[in-house]
Amino acid sequence: MIYPIKTNCKSEEKVYTKTGQCAAFENRPAGFIITDESKEFSLVEETFNTEIQSGVTAAGGNRIYPLLSGQVTDYQVNGGDVKTSQEGFGPEEPVGLNNKSVVYIINKGGLCLYRELKKLNGRTVRVIPVDINGIAFGTVKSNVAGVDKFCGFQATIWVTRRENTGSQQGAILFSVYFGSNYENEDSNFTTLQLAKLVEGLTGIALKKTTSGKAKVISACSGDDLTETFGADLAVAGLYVNSAGTAPSSVSYNTATQDLSFTPSSASYKLADAQTLTAAGLEGVEGINEYVNLA
């Protein structure tokens, strides 16, 4: 059984090294959750899990970006002090001048995931590493009201890719450069158990077939999702034209597996994740692109 390691931010200065056996230590990485720099969560596990679930579809800075579906296969830790092997010189003892950085190796998701993750390049965020037991690692910080909150480690993201060299498989290299406050954040680290798998969203879009008719596809891979969602797509409020108005009618034909829009000569896009989730279409969000069906 896994027990959360309590934060040591309120512990004494003495070091007690003859501790009992603690089962919780970072297991193999399952991945991570990216949040806005200002995003904080409850330290109460049940509330934390509710906030995580609602964060997947939340708007603006409250949106979270999980990558926990087995895409991450490994990660390498870098950083720390200047090493002699890197620079030709180095300190005799640890001085902690450099911040820690880790590189997650992502073998699944291909160029579609790469393109999505690259949007984070250079952005300062918070990273919540998660291991294969669903333990989320973060830090405790007091907010302006003096209430202790759980949040990820502050970091800057840079995403690049490793080409398939012939002898080595291609991969996304997700570099996380922890901030200058990492030492304090790590001293205050804590864990919370994720109650269930959290998955990110798939961007979806309309694809015109003939005049006034369309299918729903995955925006990057182009996979046809029309039949998957079926009649659930026949809800006018799930679409909006460039003037911000829903179509008067949308129909789904099970025989032809496509959607018909009235008025047919307009440009439409699918709604945001919250609207789609409320209609039973979970895990997807319409990308911000109008498709002309005329």
Added chain:
Amino acid sequence: MNSQYTIGAITFGFSAESIRQRYKVSDKEAFTREILTDNPGVDEKPLKKTIDKVWREAFPKQDANEEEGAE
């Protein structure tokens, strides 16, 4: 309000608010023709019944007044 109706192989979703924005209460026939054009093969009789319901949702007061006036 978003209502959904199934006629044969076709499931329709209507937006009463969008209908109110685009049509007048007297445009029911024009709307029906437009739906028939956009959905060839749909059975006209049940579609007209469905649109009667949709129209009452979209124009509850006006539709009632119009019917009273007709009597």
